[in-house]
Amino acid sequence: MKPYCQAWKTSKHNHVPCVDCPACHYVKKMGSEAAQFLGQTYRAGEGGCIKCHGEDFRGIPDEWHRTVKDALADAKPAVDKARILARAGGKSGAVQLAKDAEAALAASQK
Numbered sequence: 001m002k003p004y005c006q007a008w009k010t011s012k013h014n015h016v017p018c019v020d021c022p023a024c025h026y027v028k029k030m031g032s033e034a035a036q037f038l039g040q041t042y043r044a045g046e047g048g049c050i051k052c053h054g055e056d057f058r059g060i061p062d063e064w065h066r067t068v069k070d071a072l073a074d075a076k077p078a079v080d081k082a083r084i085l086a087r088a089g090g091k092s093g094a095v096q097l098a099k100d101a102e103a104a105l106a107a108s109q110k
Contacts, residue, residue: 016052024048072105079105 013019025042028035049057079101086094 019052076105 008014008021013024022042024044026048027043027045029041029043030038044061046058046061049060079098083098083102086098
């Protein structure tokens with residue numbers, strides 16, 4: 001969560017008094033059975049955007065999700081190549097960077 005919180009702190013929304021995490025992130029990501037064991041997480045809902053910005057923002061979150069998904073798909077080959085090169089080189093720092101990149105990529109695809 002740290003990168004997301006940090007990004008919010010530097011965003012324009014940080015300065016709006018009524019905008020906090022639950023103002024936008026209110027749609028449950030998982031069913032109650034899974035949440036019972038893993039804890040419930042939430043994703044941003046379109047209604048939060050429309051509430052503040054109006055009907056012009058209808059469809060914007062879906063467009064953002066598609067853009068991020070496409071960017072991640074474009075990044076995956078580079079991450080895979082970096083992992084292979086790092087492991088072939090045997091440098092532990094490079095291997096750790098590759099592992100971190102893989103973990104970030106996997107987390108962002110959930």
